[in-house]
Amino acid sequence: MDFEQTVEKSQRLFPHELRSKNRVLVITAVSAERDAMLRGLLDDTRFDVLAAGVGSVVAAVNTVKALSSDEYSLVICAGIGGGFSGKAEVGSLVVATEIVAADLGAETSKGFCSLDELGFGFTRVQIDANLVARVSQALQEAKLPVTTGPVLTVSTVTGTAASAAELASRVPGATAEAMEGYGVGCAANDRGLPVLEIRAISNVVGPRDRSAWQIKEALDALEAASAVLTEVLL
Template sequence: EQPYRLVISAGIAGGFAGAAELGELALADRIIAADLGAETPDGFASVDELGFGSSSIESDAALVERCRQALEAAGLTVRVGPLLTVSTVTGSAESAELLVRRIPGAVAEAMEGYGAAVAAQARSLPVLELRAISNMVGPRDRLAWRIKEALDALADGAAAIREVLA
C-alpha cells in the first residue's frame, strides 16, 4: 500500500579476478548491459555506440557510499564499481579479458541487474545492485563455486545495509 522508494537487485555473481574475489561483496556504481549491442567486423559495438539508447545506468552515488561504509563497518569486504549484466555467462579467460578491456573497472557479472535498473528508471526510482561473489568470471569450474558462502555473505551484507535503507 506504500509507494516504492528503491529497487534492489541482490544475489550472487561471478567476480573478475583482481577486482572481486570469492566471498566478497560487490556494489554497483554503474549497472551495465555488457552484451547489449551488435557484433561488427571491428568487434563489439554497444547500443550506445550504435545510437539506440544506453547500456549503462548510474547508481545513486550518495546511496552507494552510505552502503559501502555500512558494509565496511560490519567488517565485510566490498568492492564498488561497474557490475555487468550478461545474457550468457562468460565461460573463457579470453571472453573475461575482453569484457575487462571493454569495461575498465568491472567488478562482477550477473544476469539480472540491468533489467531491475531499467524498471527502476521507468519509475524514477533509485536502484542498488549488491552481489556476493560465488565464483570467478572465466572458465566454468563448478567445483570452485562457493554458493553457500556467497549467500551467507549476501545475508550479512543485507543486514549491514538495512539501517541505511530504512
C-alpha cells in the same frame, strides 16, 4: 509459489496502511537468494523481497509488476555473481557504481559495438554515488569485505578466460557480472526510482569450473549484507 502469488502474499501479510513510506523492493533471481536476504532482514516490513527469475528480461517484467502493485522508494537487485580476477574476491561483496548491459549491441568487423555506439539506446544504468558510498561504508564498518565498481549484466555467463578478458577490456573497471541488474535498473528508472545492485561473489569470472564455486559462502555473505541494509536504509 509463482511471482504473482508472492506479491499478493506480501501485501496480505503487511497491508499498505501498516507499512513505512520509505519502503524497498528487493529483486533476486532465484529463491535461494531471496531466502538469504529474508534471513538477514528478519521480517523488516520496509522490505519486500521477490524472486523474479533468471535473466534481464524476466527480471524487468516482474520488477515492473511489483512496482505497479505497490509504492516503493528504492529498488535493489541482489544476488550472487561472478567476480573479475583482481577486482572482487570469492566470498566478498560488490556494490555497483553503475550497471552495464555488457553484451547488448552488435558484432562488427572491428569488434563489439554497444547499443550506445549504434545510437539505438543506452546500456548503462547510473547509480547515485551517495547511496553507493553509504551502503559500502556500512558494509565495511560491519567488517564485511566489499568492493565498488561497475557490475555487468550479461545474457550468457562468461565461461572462458578470453571472454573474461574481452569484457574487462570493453568495460574498464568491471568488477562483477550477473544476469538481472540491467533489467531491474531499467524498470526502476522508468518509475523514477533509485536503484542499487549488490552482488555476493561465488566464483571468478572466467573458465567455468563448478567445483570451485562457493555458493554457500556467497549466500552467507548476502545474508550478512541484508542485515546491514536494515540499519543503513532508514
